[in-house]
Amino acid sequence: MYRTAQTLKQDLTIHFINFDLDDKEGYQHQIVEPHIHIFGKVKYQLFFPTKFQHWLKKISSNNPIFNIHSVFKLENFAFAYLLNKHKISYIFTPHDSYSPESMQKRLFLKRLLLYTTERYILKKASIIHAITRLACKYIRRYTNNHVNTVLNFILEPSLLLKLYPKHDSSKTICFIG
Numbered sequence: 001m002y003r004t005a006q007t008l009k010q011d012l013t014i015h016f017i018n019f020d021l022d023d024k025e026g027y028q029h030q031i032v033e034p035h036i037h038i039f040g041k042v043k044y045q046l047f048f049p050t051k052f053q054h055w056l057k058k059i060s061s062n063n064p065i066f067n068i069h070s071v072f073k074l075e076n077f078a079f080a081y082l083l084n085k086h087k088i089s090y091i092f093t094p095h096d097s098y099s100p101e102s103m104q105k106r107l108f109l110k111r112l113l114l115y116t117t118e119r120y121i122l123k124k125a126s127i128i129h130a131i132t133r134l135a136c137k138y139i140r141r142y143t144n145n146h147v148n149t150v151l152n153f154i155l156e157p158s159l160l161l162k163l164y165p166k167h168d169s170s171k172t173i174c175f176i177g
Helices: 002-008 050-062 074-085 100-104 107-124 133-140 157-163
Strands: 013-021 028-030 035-040 065-068 089-092 127-130 147-149 172-176
Touching: 013 050, 035 050, 050 074, 065 074, 074 089, 074 107, 089 107, 100 107, 127 133, 133 147
Parallel strands: 013 035, 013 172, 065 089, 065 172, 089 127, 127 147
Antiparallel strands: 028 035
């Protein structure tokens, strides 16, 4: 992902957001591109650090696009809710997590999350991104929204702008993980 960011830095401003620091460590930010933001921990998998919420409100005026790429996590539901609250668009990339093989592991928990929080994330996503045609087929089992297949894990800026024209003036993409 870092090499992709380096390749695209002439065309886009790219931010990586992480929530791995203890609260006592505070907030860290790398100024050079790509921008890397490390905030405190998400409490109880639902409550984001105050500094992150202030940063999100500030960056929302840039009309950014976020990419959520983990599944079956309450943090993603809380994050999608927060983005919708600030009218910020996001791309959801579930990778191969909805494949039958993956769904068999921790089946009860995944089914519970799928029919509650995951449905919300899928429904509210501006773009649903599948990394393979097979992943696209599995994702379609759980949503009526259009699923875009872009191979090789790369979202090309021209495709992104074509799929979501509201962002013609936006050049900011934020990756969560």
